Amino acid sequence: MKTKGVGCLLLLIGVPLILxxxxxxxxxxxxxxVYAIPLTELSIPADELSLARGKFLVEAIGACGECHGGYLLNGNRNFLHEPLIGVVPAANLTAGKGGIGTIYTAADWERAIRHGVGRDGRALMGVSSGALQHLSDADVGAMVAYLQTIAPFDNELPPRQIGPLARPFLFFAFILPEEENDIMPAVKINHAAPHLADVEPGVTVEYGRYLVNLTCVECHKVDLGGGANPGEGMNITTGGNLGGWTEAEFIHALKSGITPEGNSLNDSEMPQARLRHLSEDELKAIWLYVQSVPPVTMEK
Ligand code: HEC
Ligand code: HEC
Structure with missing residues (x-):
């Protein structure tokens, strides 16, 4: 009897302790x-056209400012500031005091953007490399070129600190499928996958696929069928409402935020501020790609 009680007590304490x-x-x-990432030799352009391309990619596709302190890119101390969960500032990307602009080489930028790995080789938290891994070499080069021209701004930020409540999430980052895990994208990225050298912007299915993989799939999922959780987009295949839309209606919906059914797209969820940078031709390319994917008709 007595030994049974002791056994139970040991189990009660032991199992949670082991977990x-x-x-x-x-x-x-x-x-x-520490991730060993094969080094990519990027050429960093200096011409006006490439810098404009870089600015577009930083603002509309990477949306770096949404987390890194707005258009100044001078960092955000409060990106995550919950002592029990963690203190994770989004870095000051400029060359000012406390910024990484003077320290980061082109290869460092490439690893942070496409691989979600910092200069020390460790996985970055909360970054959007899950989508940005699909950027072409030329586009990363243009982004780095633009990032190197942004004005220096002094903003010193505290180091990253991980609280106890974040631990279970990091554990799940290890075992959950890629779709469910955007805490540390580096965990799930195939770092040896080849990258496109360049893409030809144009009204083509290929360019549409490229843009969609860099942005829309983040919420609308890889099959574009959307998801059931809040913030996940709706079904944007022709199996959903879009089956009845024309190209002009699609472009109007993305530009105005009003769909042909008269729904207004919630700006806090469907990122209009970012997507309005997409040109008419880019939206046409996206439309072409949307037409080419298998329609999803299942309710999620
Ligand atoms: C969804 C939010 C988010 C977006 C969008 C985002 N970042 Fe970040 N970024 C972060 C956070 C948070 C960190 C800090 C991560 C950490 O310390 O683990 C970070 C870290 C970095 C670092 C590493 C800094 C260091 O201290 O070594 C670089 C470089 C970087 N981001 C560049 C970019 C660029 C360039 C873009 C746009 C292409 C971008 N980020 C878009 C959230 C974001
Ligand atoms: C940050 C998440 C997010 C991203 C990125 C995103 N969307 Fe959405 N999208 C949503 C959400 C959420 C909704 C539903 C909005 C609502 O009901 O207010 C939506 C709705 C839509 C709709 C309306 C569908 C309907 O049946 O009415 C279209 C079309 C659409 N998105 C296209 C796109 C395209 C194209 C891209 C990429 C260029 C994109 N979205 C990127 C989250 C996103």
Whole structure:
């Protein structure tokens, strides 16, 4: 009887202790793991056209300012500021005091943008490399060229600190499928995958696919069928409302935020501020690609 009681007590304390140790060990492994990324020799252009392309990609596609302190890109101390979960500032991207602009080489920028890995080789948290891994070499080069021209701005930020409540999330980052995990994109990116050298902008299915993979799939999912969770987009295949839309209606919906059914797209969810930078030709290319994907008709 007595030994049974002691056994139960040991189980009661022991099992949670073992689980907590496991979660801690796995999350610590994720935080400390150093990624060896094959070096990409990028050529950094200096012509006006490439700089304009870089600005467009930084503002509309990478949307770097949404997290890094707005159009100044001078960092955001409060990106995540919950002591129990963690303190994760979004870096000052300029060459001012506390900024990374003077330290980062072109290769460092490439790793941060496409691989979600910082200068020290460790996985960055909360970055959007899950989508940006699909950027072409030439486009990353244009982005770096533009980023190197932004005005220096002094803003010193505290170092990243991970709180105890973040640990289970980091543990799940390790075991959940890619779709569900955007905490540390580096965990799931195939770092050896080849990249496109360049893409030809134009009203083509290929350019449409390129733009969609860099932006829309983040919420509308890879099959464009959307998801059931809040913030995940609707079904934008021809199996949904878009089956009844014309190209002109699609372009109007994206530019005005009003769909042919008269719904107004919620700006806090469907990122109009960012997507209004897309040109008419780019929207036409996206429309072509949307027409080419298999319609999703299933309710999610
Ligand atoms: C969804 C929010 C988000 C977006 C969008 C985003 N970032 Fe970040 N970025 C972060 C956060 C948060 C960190 C800090 C991560 C950490 O410390 O683990 C970070 C870190 C970085 C770092 C590493 C800085 C260092 O201290 O070494 C670089 C470089 C960077 N981002 C560049 C960019 C660029 C360029 C873009 C646009 C193409 C961009 N980010 C878009 C959230 C974002
Ligand atoms: C940050 C998440 C996010 C991104 C990125 C995003 N969307 Fe959306 N989208 C949504 C959400 C959420 C809705 C539903 C909005 C609502 O009901 O107010 C939506 C709705 C739509 C609709 C309306 C569908 C309908 O049946 O009425 C279209 C069309 C659309 N998105 C196209 C796109 C395209 C094209 C892209 C890429 C260029 C894109 N979205 C990028 C989240 C996103």
């Amino acid at each position: 907590a140790t496991l979660v801690f060990a796995f999350s610590e492994f994720q935080l400390r793991r």
